[in-house]
Each structure stands twice: as structure tokens, then as C-alpha cells.
Amino acid sequence: xxxxxxxxxxxxxxxxxxxxxASAHLKNAALEHSDRIxxxxxxxxxxxxxxxxxxxxxxxxxxxRSADIDSSTKRALTVELGRVMFxxxxxxxxxxxxxxxxxxxxxLLRAKTLRKLGKYEEAANTYKMLAKSEKINLDNETGYCxxxxxxxxxxxxxxKYLKTALKYIPKSRCVSMMQIDNLLMVAKPSxxxxxxxxxxxxELPASENDMTKFQSVFxxxxxxxxxxxxxxxxIAEGARxxxxxxxxxxxxxxxxxxxxxxxxxxxxxxxxxxxxxIARASLTITPNSLLESYLEGADYYRxxxxxxxxxxxxxxxxxxxxxxxxxxx
Numbered sequence: 001x002x003x004x005x006x007x008x009x010x011x012x013x014x015x016x017x018x019x020x021x022a023s024a025h026l027k028n029a030a031l032e033h034s035d036r037i038x039x040x041x042x043x044x045x046x047x048x049x050x051x052x053x054x055x056x057x058x059x060x061x062x063x064x065r066s067a068d069i070d071s072s073t074k075r076a077l078t079v080e081l082g083r084v085m086f087x088x089x090x091x092x093x094x095x096x097x098x099x100x101x102x103x104x105x106x107x108l109l110r111a112k113t114l115r116k117l118g119k120y121e122e123a124a125n126t127y128k129m130l131a132k133s134e135k136i137n138l139d140n141e142t143g144y145c146x147x148x149x150x151x152x153x154x155x156x157x158x159x160k161y162l163k164t165a166l167k168y169i170p171k172s173r174c175v176s177m178m179q180i181d182n183l184l185m186v187a188k189p190s191x192x193x194x195x196x197x198x199x200x201x202x203e204l205p206a207s208e209n210d211m212t213k214f215q216s217v218f219x220x221x222x223x224x225x226x227x228x229x230x231x232x233x234x235i236a237e238g239a240r241x242x243x244x245x246x247x248x249x250x251x252x253x254x255x256x257x258x259x260x261x262x263x264x265x266x267x268x269x270x271x272x273x274x275x276x277x278i279a280r281a282s283l284t285i286t287p288n289s290l291l292e293s294y295l296e297g298a299d300y301y302r303x304x305x306x307x308x309x310x311x312x313x314x315x316x317x318x319x320x321x322x323x324x325x326x327x328x329x
Contacts, residue, residue, distance in 0.1 A: 006025040006039075009021075010039070014045070014046065019049050020050075023043065023050070037063050040062070041063060041080075044060050053085075057088075061081065063077055064078065075102075078097055082095075082109060085097060086113055094113045095114065104130065104134055107126060111126040114126060115148075124145035127142040127145065139168040142168045143165045143168030144165075146164045147162075147169070147172065150175070158182065171204065173204040176204055177204075179195055180192050180195045180196060183195060189221050193217065193221065193226075196218075196227075199214075203239055203240070206313045208246060211247040215227055228247075228251050231247055235264070240268075240271070245264055245265070245268050245278060245281065249265065249284065250284065253284060265278060265285065275328060276295060276300050283295070300329055301313055301326040301329060302326070302327060303319060304326075304327050306320040306322065309329065313326055
């Protein structure tokens with residue numbers, strides 16, 4: 001089979017990331033070999049990469065209207081059209097295009113589309129079906145969907161979704177915190193304390209606010225010192241969560257045990273290295289204008305998915321919307 005030089009150069013430009021050059025070559029190749037869909041389709045991919053979704057849609061729809069393409073090619077092209085619609089934010093159209101998809105990539109994209117449409121239970125079922133058929137781990141995706149189901153309901157139905165979410169993501173901070181909040185809401189503080197203990201032992205605290213909240217719960221139940229014992233026990237077992245150390249330091253300073261507080265700071269840095277949150281805690285022991293100036297402009301979290309950084313914690317990365325991907329810097 002003979003391809004045009006423009007087609008070859010176009011593919012080369014794609015691999016180099018030069019989409020403007022690729023677009024020019026592939027357009028020429030498509031005009032030169034109008035009966036070959038490869039060049040035309042590749043041009044459509046470049047349009048999608050350049051976020052020229054109208055052009056990408058036109059290319060794919062033109063190919064799909066061709067009478068000489070077989071059914072398997074048509075299904076593959078329909079998935080690609082669904083991908084274009086998804087990236088363009090046309091989720092309803094994307095879902096209709098992907099509804100009959102059976103291949104792995106198409107089904108995954110359908111599940112993502114369902115999430116965008118707020119159909120979380122249907123998305124969870126789609127992930128479960130795909131995980132079973134492809135023998136892949138989609139527990140995080142499935143658990144997240146059940147967490148969203150729980151956040152949109154209440155009462156016994158919410159508890160059911162929470163339990164299901166924890167089955168898939170037992171170490172989820174969001175799901176565990178929601179369970180604690182629910183127990184406090186229905187006046188079951190003893191059970192809430194048990195869940196807080198599990199939360200701390202799993203090293204799930206993600207901010208100073210988490211520890212302040214737990215301190216209030218223990219205080220209200222008349223068991224203030226118990227939280228400190230739980231934290232110190234976990235630290236002795238090798239915990240590296242900086243917020244456990246930060247809480248312990250604040251309590252030790254409150255009881256005027258500055259030497260022990262400094263010992264904890266030194267121990268963390270020696271074992272786990274520098275951490276902005278630990279550095280901030282150290283300022284409560286020994287003021288340092290240079291360190292304080294640095295921390296004023298510093299970020300405290302970095303996304304493990306996209307590497308974006310931010311000052312404050314949130315359940316979803318502000319940049320890529322990754323769920324629970326922000327980690328302390």
C-alpha cells in the first residue's frame with residue numbers, strides 16, 4: 001500500500017507534538033488520497049488535540065457517513081466521536097454515542113460521561129461490570145461514585161451507600177469523615193470516637209482542621225486526653241502524617257512541655273525529611289523570620305496526579321479534579 005509523503009510527515013509531526021505542522025501535512029494527504037480514511041482520521045485527531053472540536057466532529061461524521069466502512073471500524077469511530085464530544089463538554093451527546101460501546105476504552109469513557117452527568121450509581125455499575133469482565137482494579141472509581149451517591153442522599157439510604165463506598169475505598173478520607181459526621185448527627189458519639197480512632201490509625205488527617213474537629217468531639221464527650229494518647233501511640237508506631245505531629249506539638253506546648261515538642265519536630269525531620277506543615281509547627285516553638293517569610297509564600301499540598309500545588313486542602317485537586325490526590329509537601 002502506498003501512502004503519500006504528506007501522510008508520513010503528518011504522523012511524524014504528531015509524535016513530535018507539532019500539531020500545526022501535522023495539521024497542514026494531513027490536510028494535504030487527505031485531499032490527495034480522499035479514498036483513504038487514515039489520513040482523514042489522523043487530521044481529525046490533530047483537530048481534537050488542538051481543541052478544534054467542531055472540525056474534529058465534522059471529520060469523524062464525514063467518515064461515518066461513508067458507505068464502505070465495516071461495522072467494527074464504525075464502532076471504533078463512534079467511540080472517537082464520543083471522545084470528542086466528551087472533551088468538548090457535550091456529555092449528553094457523548095453518552096448517547098457511547099451507550100452501545102463494548103470495548104474497554106469505550107466503556108471507561110462511558111462511565112466518565114455518566115459521572116459528568118451526575119449519574120453516579122449507573123457509573124458505579126458500569127465500573128463494576130468492566131472490572132469484572134476485564135479483570136482490572138477500578139475500586140477507586142467505583143468507591144468514588146458510591147461516595148457521591150451518599151453525599152446526595154440521607155438517612156438509611158446514605159448509610160447504605162457509605163458502607164458500599166468503604167468496601168471499595170476503605171482508606172478514603174472523605175467517606176470516613178462523612179461516616180463520622182453522620183454518627184455525630186444522630187447522637188452516637190461513642191461510635192464516632194471509634195471511627196475517629198480508625199481514621200487516625202489509618203493516617204487520614206489532611207489538615208489541622210481535621211485534628212481540631214476531633215479535639216472538639218473528644219472534649220464534648222469528656223475524654224480530651226484520650227485523643228492525645230491515640231496520637232502519641234500512632235507516632236510511636238511509626239506514623240509519618242505531619243498533622244498528627246502538629247497536633248501533638250500544640251498539645252505539648254499547651255502543657256508547657258517545649259522540650260518534648262521540639263523532640264517530636266526533630267524526630268519527624270530526621271526520619272521523614274523537611275515538610276512545610278512540620279516547619280509551620282516548628283515556628284510555634286522557635287520563631288524564625290526567614291522560615292516564616294518562606295512559608296507565607298509556600299504551598300502546602302501537591303497533587304499526586306498532575307503535580308499542581310496549592311495552599312489549602314480540598315477533596316478534589318483544583319487543577320485536575322483528582323479525588324483525594326492532594327498530598328502534603
